[in-house]
Amino acid sequence: MLEYLEAVRARECQNDSKNSLGNYFNSGVTSGTCLQAFSAPDDALGYGDKSVSRDTITEVFIEFSTHTRQIESANYLKSLSAICASLDNTFKAANKATLTNKDGQKTKEIKGGILTVLNEGNEIISWVSTEFCQTRTNAEIAELLLGLKHRHDVLGLPQPKMMVADNCCHIRGAVASAMPETEAKLDVWHFSAR
Numbered sequence: 001m002l003e004y005l006e007a008v009r010a011r012e013c014q015n016d017s018k019n020s021l022g023n024y025f026n027s028g029v030t031s032g033t034c035l036q037a038f039s040a041p042d043d044a045l046g047y048g049d050k051s052v053s054r055d056t057i058t059e060v061f062i063e064f065s066t067h068t069r070q071i072e073s074a075n076y077l078k079s080l081s082a083i084c085a086s087l088d089n090t091f092k093a094a095n096k097a098t099l100t101n102k103d104g105q106k107t108k109e110i111k112g113g114i115l116t117v118l119n120e121g122n123e124i125i126s127w128v129s130t131e132f133c134q135t136r137t138n139a140e141i142a143e144l145l146l147g148l149k150h151r152h153d154v155l156g157l158p159q160p161k162m163m164v165a166d167n168c169c170h171i172r173g174a175v176a177s178a179m180p181e182t183e184a185k186l187d188v189w190h191f192s193a194r
Contacts, residue, residue, distance in 0.1 A: 081157050082119035085148075086187065087141070087165040089115045115144060126151075138174040145178035 039046020090113040098106045117126040126148045128140070145163075152159055160182050163175045168186040175184040186194075 080125040141174035
């Protein structure tokens, strides 16, 4: 909001027919384009006394997010790390998903699942989707964990102390190969169920 107010103060100039919200964001605050003033309520060439549509509000929000929040979000996601991470997958749930065509025939189009790693703050810090994670092999899990290890190395942080999963026996080899100093443990819910 402060950026907008500063831009309005800095651009006390005449209306320009080329102005639009997209031009404002694309040109940046320091360029020479002017912001358009709101039209009078009864101006037929302006808003014409009509309310702003849902589409316009959506366009403004998307334009704002694209130019102000995407880089911030990307940088934040690159900074996520873990001390104790939780590894989980959706293979069983993904295998239950079926599609029905117009003739009523059902097919299972989704092969594989989503493999995710969460940190102690319940933030997803790494994931791989169905198109890349087909078989749950240690090689696929190790590839995901190597990426996480690389992120910790780049950030200058120690590797996670522990990787918790619902199938620790299955992931133990992948964890040992990708992150030798990280222990693989069974999560509490599955531990108590044994």
